Amino acid sequence: MIDRRDVPEINYVKNITLIVPLPFRNGTSINISSLSTPEGWNASLIKTEHGIMLLLNSEKLKTWRMEKIPVPIKPGSQDKPEIPEEKRPASYEFRVRLELSREVNTLNPLKDEYVLQPELELNETKCGEDAKFYPFARCYSYLAPIYFSSEPFVDAGIVVWLEGSNWWFDYGWKGNEYDDFLFADFEKAGWKIAKGNLKTGIGVYRR
Secondary structure (H helix, E strand, O other): OEEOOOOOOOOEEEEEEEEEOEEEEOOEEOOHHHOEOOOOOEEEEEEEOOEEEEEEEEEEEEOEEEEEOOOOOOOOOOOOOOOOEEEEEOOEOOEOOOOOOOOOOOOOHHHHOOEEEOOEEEEEEOOOHHHOOOOOOEEEEEEEEEEEEEEOOOOEEEEEEEEEEEEEEOOOEEEEEEEEEEEEEEOOOEEEEEEEEEEEEEEOOOO
């Protein structure tokens, strides 16, 4: 996903290029033929000095969108107020969803599940407070390269997120998951080394 916090003064940008890590499993990247892309974007694989990565580009994009603002309504009122709109920064989301016929190894996805690559300097770290109730949780940090450019340049926030999960019904829905997440905030065009976090063993496990 590409996003930013403030609406740029520039309404449109051209020649947008984004290069991000890909989900890889046992040395093979995910099939991007099922990747959903917003209108105006193209996706392909590209060989970089860091390895095979996902190339996303567009000839021209709008940097803003109009978003409706919620307004309070008095209880019992039959009036239909006009919903105001506000100019907000544009966001673009790309998504791949896989339905598997096997159980996902959420305890150790580094062994044989999809994780984001290329990754640099992978290290196990202490999990945060949100994972303290999960006895099997293990957490890792790593670095990953990301590229972004546009003409003219506008600063952007890039989020790459991968999640794998299992769910079953046993007196209610139960499950477990892992997630792989990285973020890069661009203030100038070019390559940037972003910090990524991999969290595994989150949830409950059947004995």
